[in-house]
Amino acid sequence: MSLEPSAARKPNRRILIIxxxxxxxxxxxxxxxxxxxxxxxxxxxxxxxxxxxxTKAVSLGFEVDSALQGKEGLERVQRALQEGRPYAMAFxxxxxxxxxxxxxxxARIWEAYPDLQVVVCTAYSDYxxxxxxxxxxxxxxxxxxxxxxxxxxxxxxxxxxxxxWDLLQQTRxxxxxxxxxxxxxxxxxxxxxxxxxxxxxxxxKMEIQLRHAQKMESIGQLAAGIAHEINTPTQYIGDNxxxxxxxxxxxxxxxxxxxxxxxxxxxxPDAAWLAQFREQVARADLDYLAVEMPKAIAQSLxxxxxxxxxxxxxKEFSHPGTAEKTPIDLNHAIDSTLTVATTEWKYVADxxxxxxxxxxxxxxxxxxxxxxxxxxxxxxxxxxTDVVGAGGTSKGTITISTRRDGxxxxxRVRDSGTGIPEPARARIFDPFFTTKGVGKGTGQGxxxxxxxxxxxxxxxxxxxxEMGQGTTFIIRIPLQPAAIARxxx
Numbered sequence: 001m002s003l004e005p006s007a008a009r010k011p012n013r014r015i016l017i018i019x020x021x022x023x024x025x026x027x028x029x030x031x032x033x034x035x036x037x038x039x040x041x042x043x044x045x046x047x048x049x050x051x052x053x054x055t056k057a058v059s060l061g062f063e064v065d066s067a068l069q070g071k072e073g074l075e076r077v078q079r080a081l082q083e084g085r086p087y088a089m090a091f092x093x094x095x096x097x098x099x100x101x102x103x104x105x106x107a108r109i110w111e112a113y114p115d116l117q118v119v120v121c122t123a124y125s126d127y128x129x130x131x132x133x134x135x136x137x138x139x140x141x142x143x144x145x146x147x148x149x150x151x152x153x154x155x156x157x158x159x160x161x162x163x164x165w166d167l168l169q170q171t172r173x174x175x176x177x178x179x180x181x182x183x184x185x186x187x188x189x190x191x192x193x194x195x196x197x198x199x200x201x202x203x204x205k206m207e208i209q210l211r212h213a214q215k216m217e218s219i220g221q222l223a224a225g226i227a228h229e230i231n232t233p234t235q236y237i238g239d240n241x242x243x244x245x246x247x248x249x250x251x252x253x254x255x256x257x258x259x260x261x262x263x264x265x266x267x268x269p270d271a272a273w274l275a276q277f278r279e280q281v282a283r284a285d286l287d288y289l290a291v292e293m294p295k296a297i298a299q300s301l302x303x304x305x306x307x308x309x310x311x312x313x314x315k316e317f318s319h320p321g322t323a324e325k326t327p328i329d330l331n332h333a334i335d336s337t338l339t340v341a342t343t344e345w346k347y348v349a350d351x352x353x354x355x356x357x358x359x360x361x362x363x364x365x366x367x368x369x370x371x372x373x374x375x376x377x378x379x380x381x382x383x384x385t386d387v388v389g390a391g392g393t394s395k396g397t398i399t400i401s402t403r404r405d406g407x408x409x410x411x412r413v414r415d416s417g418t419g420i421p422e423p424a425r426a427r428i429f430d431p432f433f434t435t436k437g438v439g440k441g442t443g444q445g446x447x448x449x450x451x452x453x454x455x456x457x458x459x460x461x462x463x464x465x466e467m468g469q470g471t472t473f474i475i476r477i478p479l480q481p482a483a484i485a486r487x488x489x
Contacts, residue, residue, distance in 0.1 A: 012088045012169075013062040013162050014080070018073035018105060019093035019121065025066045028091060031154050032062040062158060069096055070105030077109050077116065087116060088165035089158065091145070094122035103127060107136045115168060116141065117161035123147035230311075233303030240296035240303075247293055250284040309339060325457075327361035330369075330409060331402055337373045338400070345377060345398055348384050349415070354401035362409050362477055368452045373400075375445035376413040376473050383417025383471065396470075404479075408459075411475040419467040428463065453477065 017028045065087070067073035073090065080086050090109070094102035102120050109116055118141055120132075127135070136142070143157060189196055257277055260266055269277070338351060345351055377398065384396030396416040403410050420428060429450040453461045457477050465471040 011162065011166050012086070014085065014087045015062045015064050015158060015162070016067060016073060016076055016080075016087045016090040017064060018067045018070060018090060018096070018102075020068050020096040020099075021093070022068070024093070024121075027149065028154070029064055029066075031149075031151055032064050032158055062162070070100030070102070070108070073105055074108050074112065077113050081113055086113060088162040089117035089119065091119045091121055091154075094120055094127075103132055103135050106142070110136065110139075110141075114141075115165065117165050119143045119145045119157050119161070121145045121147060121149075230307055233306045237300045237303040240300045243296050244293060244300075247289050251289070254280060254284060325363045325365055327363050328366050328369075330359055330362045330364075330411070331355040331357070333366055333370055334373055334400060334402070334411070337370045338377065341374055341377055345381050347395075348381050348388060349396045349398045352397060352399040354399065356401075356403045359402055359404055359409060360479065362479065364457055364477060365452070368456060372449040372452050372475070373411075373413070375449050379445060380413060380415035380417060380471075383415050383419075386418045387416070405476070407479050408476045409479060411477075412472055413475075414470060414472040416470040419469055420463065420465040420471055421467070425463075425465070429461075449473075 015028075015032060017025050019025060065076060067076050070092075073092070077087060077090075092102045092105055096102070096105070100108070102122070106118050106120070109118075120142065122144065123146065132142075133139075143161070145153065145157065189200060254277075257280065261269065334355075335353070338345075338353070377400075380398045384398070388394045388396055398416075399412070399414040401412045401414075429446050431447040450461055453459045453475055459475065459477040461473065461475050463471055463473045
């Protein structure tokens with residue numbers, strides 16, 4: 001069924017400037033205002049880049065409003081929403097004494113209107129990127145603009161972000177239209193025959209596969225965490241190596257003093273020489289070095305082992321895999337996935353693994369199985385965060401266990417999170433269904449997990465949950481899929 005295009009909408013070019021410096025507002029109005037001289041800067045840059053003449057008409061410009069403090073900016077955003085004319089984007093200054101700073105302003109505005117695209121304007125390093133993300137959350141709606149401004153850069157950001165905002169609204173309109181038509185179609189299909197039901201199921205499978213490919217791209221978000229995990233052991237390897245280097249220098253100096261005494265015609269040391277040597281030995285503190293140098297070497301070797309483990313795990317996890325099932329060590333595959341996802345869980349939960357060491361190799365698709373484990377661990381982290389709070393001092397617990405149950409292998413992922421609400425339990429594996437807040441989930445993780453385990457591995461996946469106590473997801477994969485299929489038939 002083809003969908004008719006939504007009614008054409010007028011582009012939203014409303015921009016809000018939040019800055020305590022009136023001169024900055026004047027600059028933005030000159031750059032972005034309708035018919036402004038700076039508005040042709042982007043066209044000039046394009047002409048210079050491609051070696052063509054700038055024959056375009058003067059830019060339509062933007063509708064620019066101003067606020068001198070964060071609270072005033074929030075009030076303008078709320079008023080624009082009430083009037084049905086929301087802002088598409090905002091340029092927000094980082095420092096605006098005596099009121100809210102830029103981070104608090106953005107956080108409060110996003111509570112009222114999450115769709116607003118934001119550019120943070122700063123000439124200082126008030127917050128690191130990690131600190132900003134900890135306060136306002138990971139977001140693709142946020143860019144940073146360093147002062148002093150470049151006209152072309154401001155125009156690029158403004159044009160790109162208002163276009164992005166408009167595309168988001170168009171996408172939502174299309175989704176709403178699509179959902180409405182799907183409901184109508186579903187009502188008609190209730191009276192259709194089995195062939196039509198099968199066709200719908202096939203289309204849903206294709207949709208899940210497409211979403212799966214998009215989901216895999218999210219693994220790139222783990223890269224920063226992996227870099228951090230490698231950086232930590234690397235730092236103390238360097239510190240310990242420098243300590244050993246300095247200690248060796250002192251020891252070699254002592255050896256150098258003793259070397260002349262080994263000559264055949266060497267005279268016995270006199271009292272003055274012995275006094276100096278004893279003083280040098282005291283400065284070197286041999287008792288201290290005898291204890292600390294072996295520790296430093298052991299720590300450095302441990303750090304090297306940790307880095308090697310992370311690199312191996314990332315290599316295994318990122319391997320494209322094959323289209324055919326292959327026997328793998330399930331415990332090792334899960335451990336590699338947990339290593340890659342360390343920064344997802346280490347700040348919110350203690351991880352407990354209870355692996356069955358006697359587990360036989362399991363025939364499966366390694367890459368897709370790893371993705372299922374990653375999805376379940378990330379979901380567990382989100383559920384625990386809802387209990388302990390982001391950035392809190394307390395932690396929850398994630399327990400992952402494996403065991404053999406006859407001709408099946410069972411994997412359990414248990415969390416101490418919030419539990420799944422009763423109304424959501426029947427739909428938990430449905431595509432696009434999510435209990436998470438806006439921007440925190442796509443509703444595809446569990447749908448993908450169900451498709452991979454049930455349809456591609458002939459297994460089962462279900463859950464046990466209790467509100468306030470947590471949830472356990474239970475995966476069962478057959479050791480001999482063909483025999484299990486014949487038995488079921």
